[in-house]
Amino acid sequence: AQKITQTQPGMFVQEKEAVTLDCTYDTSDPSYGLFWYKQPSSGEMIFLIYQGSYDQQNATEGRYSLNFQKARKSANLVISASQLGDSAMYFCAMREGGTGFQKLVFGTGTRLLVSP
Amino acid sequence: GAVVSQHPSWVICKSGTSVKIECRSLDFQATTMFWYRQFPKQSLMLMATSNEGSKATYEQGVEKDKFLINHASLTLSTLTVTSAHPEDSSFYICSARFGRNTEAFFGQGTRLTVV
Numbered sequence A: 001a002q003k004i005t006q007t008q009p010g011m012f013v014q015e016k017e018a019v020t021l022d023c024t025y026d027t028s029d030p031s032y033g034l035f036w037y038k039q040p041s042s043g044e045m046i047f048l049i050y051q052g053s054y055d056q057q058n059a060t061e062g063r064y065s066l067n068f069q070k071a072r073k074s075a076n077l078v079i080s081a082s083q084l085g086d087s088a089m090y091f092c093a094m095r096e097g098g099t100g101f102q103k104l105v106f107g108t109g110t111r112l113l114v115s116p
Numbered sequence B: 001g002a003v004v005s006q007h008p009s010w011v012i013c014k015s016g017t018s019v020k021i022e023c024r025s026l027d028f029q030a031t032t033m034f035w036y037r038q039f040p041k042q043s044l045m046l047m048a049t050s051n052e053g054s055k056a057t058y059e060q061g062v063e064k065d066k067f068l069i070n071h072a073s074l075t076l077s078t079l080t081v082t083s084a085h086p087e088d089s090s091f092y093i094c095s096a097r098f099g100r101n102t103e104a105f106f107g108q109g110t111r112l113t114v115v
Helices: none
Strands: A003-005 A010-014 A019-021 A024-026 A032-039 A046-052 A064-069 A074-079 A088-096 A104-106 A110-115 B004-007 B010-013 B019-025 B032-038 B045-051 B067-073 B076-081 B090-097 B110-114
Touching: A003 A088, A003 A104, A010 A019, A019 A110, A024 A074, A032 A064, A032 A074, A046 A064, A046 A074, A074 A088, A104 B045, B004 B090, B010 B019, B019 B032, B019 B090, B019 B110, B032 B067, B032 B076, B045 B067, B076 B090
Parallel strands: A010 A110, B010 B110
Antiparallel strands: A003 A024, A019 A074, A032 A046, A032 A088, A064 A074, A088 A104, A088 A110, B004 B019, B019 B076, B032 B045, B032 B090, B067 B076, B090 B110
């Protein structure tokens, strides 16, 4: 069974600073994908970044980068130059690549608060 | 990215009534749709997976007779909460994808309050 762990219930960061949100995962499937989503108070799920298990390089999308350490089974999200609008819940998720439905399973989330 | 529209965005209903929530993929054909439930300050919990034209597959512990899912077309899936009770009050959100190994796009979510 797949499992996603986010150990930081909440994180504080000052505007313009960088912040790392932790995510570890557990799976026996060699093919999987890791996702990060942002959920503001409105509830919508905003896709941020994706890392495939066979990708050789860490994914980057603008101010977001994913620190993928396969041996450690970690996929931490790094947000550079934080902005006030980054305050939200952040969820790490994993999708296994097997023959099933390829369900997306979420971690418990980290609430990020960016202060001026 | 692709657009998934969920309607209504919020609904208040009386205990004992049924509520239908729609999830539409606007610019792609969604072969698979997922329904999630999220309680306040908690994560998204997958309720069921639906493939167009076939019965939904429910996660363990989810009552299929209470949460009816219909995926009648490649652009529409519906979740009906039957005989709703206050404990069913939650945030329900759908996601849809075109095919395997493709990204799933989320609807805006529906906040259900049962009084």
